[in-house]
Each structure stands twice: as C-alpha cells, then as structure tokens.
Amino acid sequence: MSGGPFLFSSVPALSAPQRMSVRRIIRAGQQTACTWHFRLDEPAWHEFVQYLVDDPVVFVGLWCDGNEIYALLNDGSTAEAGPRPLMASYTLEGPRYRGLSGVRAAAAPFERMIRDLWGVEAMEASDTRPLIDHGAWTSAAPLATRSVPSSPASGLAEFEPPDKRVAAHGMIFGRGPATGNTEGPVHFRLGVADGVIRTVETRAGYAHRGITARMREATLASALHLAGRVGAGSAVAHQWAFSAAAENALGIETQRSTNRCRVVFCETERIATHLLILARTARAADAQIAATGLYGLRERILQLCEAATGHRLLMDCVCFGREAPECWQDNVTVREKLQALCGELMSFSRSGMKELELLWRTIPGFRQRLQQAGRLSDAKARALELQGVAGRACGHGSDLRTHLEAYDDALFRPVVSSGGDALTRCDVMFEEISESFRILESISEQLLNSHDNGETGSGPAVVMLAEPCKGYAAIEGPHGPVWYVVSLQDGRVRQCYISDPASRLLMALEQSVPGTTPDNFDLVRCSFGISIAAADL
Amino acid sequence: MSTVLMRALFASLLAPSGPALPPVVSRSPLMLFHVDSGGCEACGSEVEALINGGFGLAEAGVGFAGNPRTADMLLVTGACSRMMAPVVRAAWDAMPCPKGLLAVGSCAIDGGPFSANYAMLGGLGGCSSVDCAIPGCPPSPHHILEGIVALIATTPFSPDHQDGSASAVTG
Incomplete structure (x- = not known):
C-alpha cells in the first residue's frame, strides 16, 4: 500500500x-x-x-x-x-x-x-x-x-398515432403551412378532446433552405449576407454573431465604437421584433386596438431605421471588422446618424410605448385571456434549458448581454419573471423594450465620445489566415442567445455551425399548449415569437 | 382596369365552352392570398407591415383573404422550397379563375440568396409565369403597394394567361 x-x-x-x-x-x-x-x-x-x-x-x-x-x-x-x-x-x-x-x-x-x-x-x-x-x-x-x-414520397404526411382520448371522442385539426397569415410555413397537428388541445405535433422543414450547405466555401461577405437571412426577426443578432465569431477566429479585436454601433442595431431590432410579437399576440387574442397601436409604433421605428441606415429591418448593417459597410463612407457621419436615430426613437417611442402598455393593461378581459394560456412550468423550461424571453418568463435569469463587453457602457437590468404563461412572456417583452430604450439612451451618449473619436470606424486590417482557424461568438438576440462557431481557411468559411433558440422554442410550444383551448392556440404560438425560418435553417 | 379584371373579361368572352364566369367587375377589392414559400420571413413581415401599418391598403382597393378560394391573386414570398411547392400549387388550384400570381421579394423571383439546391426550387421565375414581380431584399411596404397599384393601373395582358392556369408551380 x-x-x-x-x-x-x-x-x-x-x-x-x-x-x-x-x-x-x-x-x-x-x-x-x-x-x-x-x-x-x-x-x-x-x-x-x-x-x-x-x-x-x-x-x-x-x-x-x-x-x-x-x-x-x-x-x-x-x-x-x-x-x-x-x-x-x-x-x-x-x-x-x-x-x-x-x-x-x-x-x-x-x-x-x-x-x-x-x-x-x-x-x-x-x-x-x-x-x-x-x-x-x-x-x-x-x-x-x-x-x-430520394425515392418518390408517398405525398402523405406521417404523424404519431393520436392520444387515446382524442382517438376515442376527439378531433384532429391541421393548421398550416399556408394560413394566409405572414408567419413562417409550418404545420401543426392539434389533437382536441373535451374542449382542449391534448396533443400538438409539429411538422417542420417547409422553410429549410440549406443554410449549412450554403455557408460552406462561402466568402466572408456572402456568408455574412446569408447569416442575415437565417431569420428576419433576428438578422442583426445573427450577423453580429457571425462577424464576432469570424473576428474571434482571426484574432481581430473590434473597436469600441464598432461595438456601440452594433449594440444600437441589436437593441433597435429587439424593440421592433418584440413589438411585432406583441402585436401578433394581441391580434390573435382579438385585441385589435392594441395590435393596431403596436403595429403602428413598429412601423414608425422601421421608417426611422430606413431613414438612418437605408434598411428598415437593419439587415446588412453589421459589417465584418468595422462599424459600418464601406458604402456608408464617412464613419463619423454613421455615428451621428445612429445618435440621431437613438434620439428620435426615445423622443416619441418611449411615450408611445407607455400609452400602449397602459392600453394593454386596460382592455377588458384581455389580460385574463392571456393569463394561464400556454403556461410552461419551470421544470419543463429547465429541462429544455430554455433561455431568452421565454426562459426569463419562467424565472431563468440568463441574459448574455450582462456578460458581453459591448454592453459595458450600457445601463440596464435583465428582466426576469415567473409564471411562464403568455401574459408573463408579453410582460417581459414590454419590460425588455423599456430596458432597450435605456441601453440606447446610455449608448447614444457614448457614440460620439471624444476619447474614441480617434477610432476610424474602419477597424483593424483584416489578415486572412491560410491555415484553418476556429472562432465562436454568442449574442443575445430578440428570441434568445444566438451562437455561431465558424471554421475559416484561406478567407473562406469551411464550416459554420448555428444555434438559434427557435428549435427550443418550438419544443417549448409543443409542451405548453396541451390544456389550452383551441381558440387560444394562436395567441400562445405568437407569444413565443418562434421564427420558423431560423428553426428550419 | 386591373390585369385580373381584363383577364376575366377576355376569359369570359373567349371561353370556348362551359358556363360564363361571374361578372368579376363586382369583385372588389382585389383580394390577395399570401403564402410564405420558404424564406427568411423578411418579405412576410413587410407584407404584414403593409396590411397593418396604416398604408391605406383598403383605399387602394386591395384586401387580404384568409382562404385561397376567395382570392384573386396569389402573393408569394420566399424562394419556394420543394416541400412548399405542392402547397403553393394547392393554393393556386383552389383559387377561382381568373387569377394571378404576384412574386414579392428577390427570393420569390429568382431565389435571391437561396438558389436551387436539394431543398429549394430557387424562386418562382423558373417554374411558373409571374404576373407581377416586386424585387427587393426585402421590398418595403411602399414598394409592395406601388407594385400592386401598378398592377391594378396597367393592363399588360398576356394571351398565355387567358385561362388563368399558366402560373401553376411545378415541383
């Protein structure tokens, strides 16, 4: 021994x-x-x-x-x-x-x-x-x-056998992929018995475009363009995550001014996307007056974005290694434009937002309808390791922004609540919009910071490595964390791995819908803000 | 007079047999049925902004239908995935004649960044005849509305479309 x-x-x-x-x-x-x-x-x-x-x-x-x-x-x-x-x-x-x-x-x-x-x-x-x-x-x-x-398909979709009670005295309802609405194409098969939905089965793949295959051997510019088309609601988050991952792989340190510009883009996108989800949820809950107000406010924000950047949805605003695309020319003007955008957003949107929130709270019966609809238990949320708005509505305090260097200058607090139902998710989104305005306010003061004015905005010189290199990045998008792992060689993308919260949210939806009445299905689905395009890739 | 109305008029006058089509001049406004055929959802969200963003759609004589059976035109966004092709086709077949096809966004026209591959057809341009194409990635609601209004205002009648079936999507 x-x-x-x-x-x-x-x-x-x-x-x-x-x-x-x-x-x-x-x-x-x-x-x-x-x-x-x-x-x-x-x-x-x-x-x-x-x-x-x-x-x-x-x-x-x-x-x-x-x-x-x-x-x-x-x-x-x-x-x-x-x-x-x-x-x-x-x-x-x-x-x-x-x-x-x-x-x-x-x-x-x-x-x-x-x-x-x-x-x-x-x-x-x-x-x-x-x-x-x-x-x-x-x-x-x-x-x-x-x-x-492929062998020729039978043309008939295959589904799991229905629940016993549904088979005995219930009904099966199909919804999608073409409903006339503008959400992405997906099919839901709902098993209804005793007046409530008992089973949900999702058939996805209608929006699969082969992003993984298209990324391979793409140049950085075309891969960045493609990253912005993974899901429109989180285009900035995806393009930022891709850029940051590639910069990480090549050892490029972005300037502070570049990070601030990206934060402005990302938070503006978060506000617009949350407004869209809230508007869709209100419309699905027959609160048309709230939906109209939310759509209207979003439209005004998108018009401001177009005036400032030329892109309503802020697609292609994030640029690899620098704060703005080369065609924007004078980078000081870019910062001034973004500062003006922040100012305009806060001058009218904040007050408009408060009015809409008040309206949201006072429509008779509206909040009661959202309450307990599509409730996701804390245990299920933990099992799915759910993050983003849906996770924070179940008590998980994860928010990558609190750890990102780009947000060092920003004042905000992560919004966490409990309840896990559609109402809580909407309340979290309202709070997050307020926090995003606070971030924009604090960042806009720093955009023209005299200490950083020496930064050209064009960023450091990008040296492409001939040997393989790998980088990662994670950005908190409107729906949750977006992760990118990229492998580069000779200035091209060898592999690009994407993790978007959409696939988890789809699973969360399947688990939260049983027990919901069929007429509440749409509002529950909308409250999760699932991007079908991002789930299908 | 819109293309649709012109087409209806010609179709009802020139149809060799069968019952005469109902007087389409009474069909107002122009009803669209939207199908996202597989894209990044940007064009869909701009169409949604057009519907809900206070663009005076009804004043322009345009409405959106919840069912293809009550629609005059099929508005397609996305690059048309092979899985969605039968769905687009089914929506088209369910629409009453005369009918038209409207491609909104670069993807719907020629695939845009999503050219043809194992899962995508790469837009409607290669597999169907489009009555009106509105380019952009994504086009703004203003551009979409302008395209629709131009379609209503002009009458580029094509003999290929007399029976309203030339625009079918083939997978």
Missing part, C-alpha cells in the same frame, strides 16, 4: 472521491489547435454523455461535418454565466453515434437535423422522427459523401 496520509497505523485516510465532471472528461480528450475544442474517443464520448445527465454545463448545440460529431457546451456552470465554450467532438466510425437527447432534451432537433442532412443516426435518442426531410428533397442525406437520390 502506498501513497496518501495514514491516520492510524496502516489504515488509510478516507478521501472524498473526486467527482468526474463533463468539463474534466472533455478536457482529458485530445487537444486541438483551438483551445476550447477537444477530441474524444468512443469510450470518452460515452462517458461524456453519461455525465451530462446532471452536470451544470449548458447545452448549446450539436452538429456534424460528415466525419465528426461536435457538441458545444457553455461551461458556465449555470445558465446565468456568460459564454465560455467547451466543444467535444467524436470521430464517426459508422453511421451511428451515442446521442445526447436522452439526457439533454434540447439536443433532439439537432440530432434529427443531423440525421436528415448527413444520414447519421443518434443512438438512444428521445425522438427519431425526421425533422426537415419529409421526402420532398432531390436526395436523401444531401450533405453526406454518399448521398443518394
């Missing part, structure tokens, strides 16, 4: 066994050129999945490149921590791998997408249904090396 202290003669001291953690398992893997990416062998991958059950790391995303499976975690020990990425990868030795959805529910849509795109199946997965490939594509597993032409 050797080693360790002895207390009594030859009896060794009892030492507490050091608990294995996911962090330690991953860090014990093979280190790659990237400091936060480790390769695991098969036993280590299995162990990693096993310990993921009750580890505090936050699941971010799961992707594939045909050779390896990549799992990205936020090693922040709690959801409230800032972005500290930890990536584990596993080299595929066949068409299967140990899946994560059995221990992390949020991994399910990623696993289903990997199967549809690459033909690689997750073992012990919680959900094995196709996600986006329903037989309409030209090829099966289109991104795989050995992709084969």
Whole structure:
C-alpha cells in the first residue's frame, strides 16, 4: 500500500472521491489547435454523455461535418454565466453515434437535423422522427459523401398515432403551412378532446433552405449576407454573431465604437421584433386596438431605421471588422446618424410605448385571456434549458448581454419573471423594450465620445489566415442567445455551425399548449415569437 | 382596369365552352392570398407591415383573404422550397379563375440568396409565369403597394394567361 496520509497505523485516510465532471472528461480528450475544442474517443464520448445527465454545463448545440460529431457546451456552470465554450467532438466510425437527447432534451432537433442532412443516426435518442426531410428533397442525406437520390414520397404526411382520448371522442385539426397569415410555413397537428388541445405535433422543414450547405466555401461577405437571412426577426443578432465569431477566429479585436454601433442595431431590432410579437399576440387574442397601436409604433421605428441606415429591418448593417459597410463612407457621419436615430426613437417611442402598455393593461378581459394560456412550468423550461424571453418568463435569469463587453457602457437590468404563461412572456417583452430604450439612451451618449473619436470606424486590417482557424461568438438576440462557431481557411468559411433558440422554442410550444383551448392556440404560438425560418435553417 | 379584371373579361368572352364566369367587375377589392414559400420571413413581415401599418391598403382597393378560394391573386414570398411547392400549387388550384400570381421579394423571383439546391426550387421565375414581380431584399411596404397599384393601373395582358392556369408551380 502506498501513497496518501495514514491516520492510524496502516489504515488509510478516507478521501472524498473526486467527482468526474463533463468539463474534466472533455478536457482529458485530445487537444486541438483551438483551445476550447477537444477530441474524444468512443469510450470518452460515452462517458461524456453519461455525465451530462446532471452536470451544470449548458447545452448549446450539436452538429456534424460528415466525419465528426461536435457538441458545444457553455461551461458556465449555470445558465446565468456568460459564454465560455467547451466543444467535444467524436470521430464517426459508422453511421451511428451515442446521442445526447436522452439526457439533454434540447439536443433532439439537432440530432434529427443531423440525421436528415448527413444520414447519421443518434443512438438512444428521445425522438427519431425526421425533422426537415419529409421526402420532398432531390436526395436523401444531401450533405453526406454518399448521398443518394430520394425515392418518390408517398405525398402523405406521417404523424404519431393520436392520444387515446382524442382517438376515442376527439378531433384532429391541421393548421398550416399556408394560413394566409405572414408567419413562417409550418404545420401543426392539434389533437382536441373535451374542449382542449391534448396533443400538438409539429411538422417542420417547409422553410429549410440549406443554410449549412450554403455557408460552406462561402466568402466572408456572402456568408455574412446569408447569416442575415437565417431569420428576419433576428438578422442583426445573427450577423453580429457571425462577424464576432469570424473576428474571434482571426484574432481581430473590434473597436469600441464598432461595438456601440452594433449594440444600437441589436437593441433597435429587439424593440421592433418584440413589438411585432406583441402585436401578433394581441391580434390573435382579438385585441385589435392594441395590435393596431403596436403595429403602428413598429412601423414608425422601421421608417426611422430606413431613414438612418437605408434598411428598415437593419439587415446588412453589421459589417465584418468595422462599424459600418464601406458604402456608408464617412464613419463619423454613421455615428451621428445612429445618435440621431437613438434620439428620435426615445423622443416619441418611449411615450408611445407607455400609452400602449397602459392600453394593454386596460382592455377588458384581455389580460385574463392571456393569463394561464400556454403556461410552461419551470421544470419543463429547465429541462429544455430554455433561455431568452421565454426562459426569463419562467424565472431563468440568463441574459448574455450582462456578460458581453459591448454592453459595458450600457445601463440596464435583465428582466426576469415567473409564471411562464403568455401574459408573463408579453410582460417581459414590454419590460425588455423599456430596458432597450435605456441601453440606447446610455449608448447614444457614448457614440460620439471624444476619447474614441480617434477610432476610424474602419477597424483593424483584416489578415486572412491560410491555415484553418476556429472562432465562436454568442449574442443575445430578440428570441434568445444566438451562437455561431465558424471554421475559416484561406478567407473562406469551411464550416459554420448555428444555434438559434427557435428549435427550443418550438419544443417549448409543443409542451405548453396541451390544456389550452383551441381558440387560444394562436395567441400562445405568437407569444413565443418562434421564427420558423431560423428553426428550419 | 386591373390585369385580373381584363383577364376575366377576355376569359369570359373567349371561353370556348362551359358556363360564363361571374361578372368579376363586382369583385372588389382585389383580394390577395399570401403564402410564405420558404424564406427568411423578411418579405412576410413587410407584407404584414403593409396590411397593418396604416398604408391605406383598403383605399387602394386591395384586401387580404384568409382562404385561397376567395382570392384573386396569389402573393408569394420566399424562394419556394420543394416541400412548399405542392402547397403553393394547392393554393393556386383552389383559387377561382381568373387569377394571378404576384412574386414579392428577390427570393420569390429568382431565389435571391437561396438558389436551387436539394431543398429549394430557387424562386418562382423558373417554374411558373409571374404576373407581377416586386424585387427587393426585402421590398418595403411602399414598394409592395406601388407594385400592386401598378398592377391594378396597367393592363399588360398576356394571351398565355387567358385561362388563368399558366402560373401553376411545378415541383
């Protein structure tokens, strides 16, 4: 017997066994050129999945490149921590791998997408249904090396068997993908019995455009353009996240003025997107007067954006490595324009917002209708590791903005509430709009800061590396955190992995709708603000 | 007189057989049915802004239908995914004749950033005949409204469209 202290003669001291953690398992893997990416062998991958059950790391995303499976975690020990990425990868030795959805529910849509795109199946997965490939594509597993032409689809959608009570004396209602409304295309199959919705099944994939495939080998400019088209409601967040990830990969430090401009774009987008979600929710709840006011205010904001930047939805305003696109010419003017935009936004929008909030609270029966509609329990929200507005409405205080350097100059407090129903989500959005105005107010004062006037706004020179490099970024978008991991080589994108909150929100919707009356389905769906385009990629 | 009305007039006059079409001049305003055929949702949100943002849509004689069976024109946004092609086709088939097709946004016209691939058809331009195309990524509500009003104001009648079936989307 050797080693360790002895207390009594030859009896060794009892030492507490050091608990294995996911962090330690991953860090014990093979280190790659990237400091936060480790390769695991098969036993280590299995162990990693096993310990993921009750580890505090936050699941971010799961992707594939045909050779390896990549799992990205936020090693922040709690959801409230800032972005500290930890990536584990596993080299595929066949068409299967140990899946994560059995221990992390949020991994399910990623696993289903990997199967549809690459033909690689997750073992012990919680959900094995196709996600986006329903037989309409030209090829099966289109991104795989050995992709084969698709066999003709039957034309009939396949769904899970209905709930027993629905089968006995209920009805099935289909909704979408073309309803005449302007939300993205998706089909919901609602099982209704005893006057309430008992089951919801989502059929997605109608808006799948092949973003992952299009990103490969794209130039930085075209990839940035594409990032802005993942989902219109969070175009700025996606373009900022992509730019920041590429800048991280190339070791570029952005100037403070650039970050401030991006914050102005991002917060303006948040206000506009929240207003759109609130307006849709009000319309779905038959509160037309509130909907009209919210749509009107949003329209005025978009017109101001167009006057200041030329883009109503602020698409393509974020520029790689600099504060504004080259065509904007004089960067001092850019800052002045943005400062004027902030001033105008605050001068009329704040007062307009207060009036609308008052109206929102006083429409008879409106709040009562939203109350308890589509309630998501805290346990379910935690199981989905839900963040963003929907997560904060369930008591999760995660908001990446509190950790981002770009927000150092901004004064705001993260909005957290409990309740988890449609009313709480709407209240959180109203509060967040107020906080975004506060951010714009504090940032606008700094935009023309004399200490930073030496910054040209054109940013540092961008040197493209010939060797592969990898970077990450996470930005708090209107719906929640948007993560990008990009791999670059020779000035082109080799791989781009995207994690948008939309897929989790879709799962949250499925779990929160049962028990809701059918006439409240639309308002519950709208209150989550799900971007179908971002979920389908 | 709008293209739709002109087409209806010609169709009712030139139709070789079958019952005469109802007098479409009584159909007012011009009703549109919107289908997002798979894009980034920007064009859809601009269409939504057009409907709700106080642009005087009703004054321009334009309305939006909740059902293709009561629509004169199909307004398509998005680059038309292969999954959505049968849906667009079904909406088109459900519309009464005469009918027209309106492509809003670069994606709907030629795919824009979403050219044809395993999942996308790359817009309506390659697989159907479009009556009115409004470019932009996304076009603003003003541009969309101007396009619709121009369509109403001008009458670029095409003989191909006499039976109102030339615009069908083929997957």
